[in-house]
Amino acid sequence: MRQVTVRMTAQGIDPESAYRRISDFRRYPELTRTVREVTVHPPRPDGSVVSDWTVSFRNGLMCWTERDAFSPPTLSITFEQLSGDFETFEGSWSCEAHQDGTAVTFRASFDLGIPTLAEILDPVAESTLRTNIHQILQGLLGTVAPAEAADAAHG
Incomplete structure (x- = not known):
């Protein structure tokens, strides 16, 4: 299985605000061209949410359904695909x-x-995923930079 980690810094935004924006999946299609459509279903009894995604991938589309678990106290979200490409x-x-x-x-x-x-x-999938995440974060949070570059600039 392939592992991808993307770490970016967003200037001028506090972690709670960044978390709220990242958690608002419905807005992704209006903020980046790579995310074509997101349908967020009502919360499940355990508090998790199921969402359907359609995302540009090279010359086609990738579609999947995922379960998202939100943790506001830790400012984190976990997801796992339930079905899809x-x-x-x-x-x-x-x-x-x-x-x-x-x-x-x-x-x-x-x-x-x-x-x-x-x-x-x-x-190719890893590169596309990295590019898509960067574009999503730019759309959600404004100016973002790779964390390593930002850390080095302040070190």
Whole structure:
């Protein structure tokens, strides 16, 4: 399974506000062209939410349904695909205070389920996922930069 971590800093926004914006999946399609559609279903008895996603992927679309568990006290979200185009897709978002604002970490593990093409497709999927997350964070939070670059600039 392929692992992806994207860590960005958003300047001028506190972690609680960043978390609220990231949690508002319905807004993603208006903030980035890569997310075509998100349908968020009513909360389940356990507080989790099921959401349906359609996202641009290279020259096509990827579609899936995921369960999202929100944890406002820890400013984190975990997700796991219930059905869709990935064989496996799961991960998390987290927000924490940073010198100039908020550090946001997106982690995901995925498997496209095509072992014979994994060597070719997985790096493309990882790159596309990284680009999409960067664009989503830019749309949600404004100016974002890779956390390592921001950390080095302040070190």
